[in-house]
Amino acid sequence: xxxxxxxxxxxxxxxxxxxxxxxxxxxxxxxxxxxxxxxxxxxxxxxxxxxxxxxxxxxxxxxxxxxxxxxxxxxxxxxxxxxxxxxxxxxxxxxxxxxxxxxxxxxxxxxxxxxxxxxxxxxxxxxxxxxxxxxxxxxxxxxxxxxxxxxxxxxxxxxxxxxxxxxxxxxxxxxxxxxxxxxxxxxxxxxxxxxxxxxxxxxxxxxxxxxxxxxxxxxxxxxxxxxxxxxxxxxxxxxxxxxxxxxxxxxxxxxxxxxxxxxxxxxxxxxxxxxxxxxxxxxxxxx
Numbered sequence: 531x532x533x534x535x536x537x538x539x540x541x542x543x544x545x546x547x548x549x550x551x552x553x554x555x556x557x558x559x560x561x562x563x564x565x566x567x568x569x570x571x572x573x574x575x576x577x578x579x580x581x582x583x584x585x586x587x588x589x590x591x592x593x594x595x596x597x598x599x600x601x602x603x604x605x606x607x608x609x610x611x612x613x614x615x616x617x618x619x620x621x622x623x624x625x626x627x628x629x630x631x632x633x634x635x636x637x638x639x640x641x642x643x644x645x646x647x648x649x650x651x652x653x654x655x656x657x658x659x660x661x662x663x664x665x666x667x668x669x670x671x672x673x674x675x676x677x678x679x680x681x682x683x684x685x686x687x688x689x690x691x692x693x694x695x696x697x698x699x700x701x702x703x704x705x706x707x708x709x710x711x712x713x714x715x716x717x718x719x720x721x722x723x724x725x726x727x728x729x730x731x732x733x734x735x736x737x738x739x740x741x742x743x744x745x746x747x748x749x750x751x752x753x754x755x756x757x758x759x760x761x762x763x764x765x766x767x768x769x770x771x772x773x774x775x776x777x778x779x780x781x782x783x784x785x786x787x788x789x790x791x792x793x794x795x796x797x798x799x800x801x802x803x804x805x806x807x808x809x810x811x812x813x814x815x816x817x
Contacts, residue, residue, distance in 0.1 A: 563640055641684060641802055648765065650802045651675055656700070663733060664798045666691075672699045676805050680763050683714045685801040688769040688792030689713070689757060692805065701803070706770070706796050707733045714761035715770050718754045722747035726755060726770055726789055736790065738771060743785040751775050763808050 642650055651671055655745035671677050673696050683690040683703050684760055691705035709728045716723045722743065727770035731738040743749050753773040757764040769792050 543698045570660065574702065615632065631649075641687060642689070645684065645768070645804070648804045648806045650804050651677065653677075653701070653801050653803055655798050655801065658798075662796055663707060664705050664795045665689075665728075665733075666694075666702060666704050667798065667800060669701050669703060670699070670802070671803060672697045672701050674698050677701045677803055678807065680807055680809075682763075682765050682768065682808075683801050684768060684804065685798060686793045690793050690795075690798070690801055691762070692763060703801070705795060707738060709733075713764055713770060714758040715755045716758040717749045717773070718756055719750070720748040720753070722749055723758055723760065732788060732797075736795070737774065738789045740773065740776065740787040740789050741784075743776070743787075745778060745783055745785060747785070748785070749773060749776055749785065751787075761808065765804060765806065765808050765811065769782055792799060 531706040576663050590673045590687075591616050598674055613638050653669035653675075655664070655667050656670045669683075677693060679696055681693040681696075683692060689706060691711065694704045695702040695703050704711060705728075705730045706726065709730050711728045713726045714723065715726045724740050724747075725742045727739045727741060729737070732739060740749070740755070749755075751773050755770045755773060757766055757768040757770060759766045769790040771789040774788040774790050776785050
């Protein structure tokens, strides 16, 4: 007979027949009569392999179900762990920020204690000019907080700059690293005077220029430089930085050198504004 013309037995019919054979085999297994033994054997021969196949399929299906269940449990656990890790990271970040803020507040408290003779207002930096360095910047305190032009600004143990403009809720600060800045200063060791100024060629190295030192004056490397009494705008005794080096100028009459500021002008977050103006500290007006 041609394969194409051969009648096809539906799969459902085969399944029913196999199921019937298995049921018959089960029923015959309970009958111990010798008359049914050949029939039992025949059913076993036909249905046995099929039953074993079903057993293997059932076992494989069960294992697959268990694998899927295990995978889903692992995925659920993994998702929970990811959420826990994310929460821990968030908590760690928050704690680090709080620690940084606490360190900053402690630093400002120590600075306030160091210059306790002056009234001060704390402020946060809210904007700065482009670039990595804080040549000039804006703080979140203004005239409503008692801030005025020419008030001194300090942070990180020393002089930052001076207020150049005060609005109602903000103020602009010019830092001492700007090339327009000049600070009358002196050495704490010798009391000899100098001028500390910003320098476009030096600020990228984190240095300031020391100028106008008389040849006979003694300002040496590692000397501490503070604001001088002769300054018209800066209050006296505020630390500016440490002398790095000094040398005699080409005119053989004066000395100049470089200074490392105590303030890190690449990282400024909080400052203190001294609300006492230099002009209010004495009746003397010095040039």
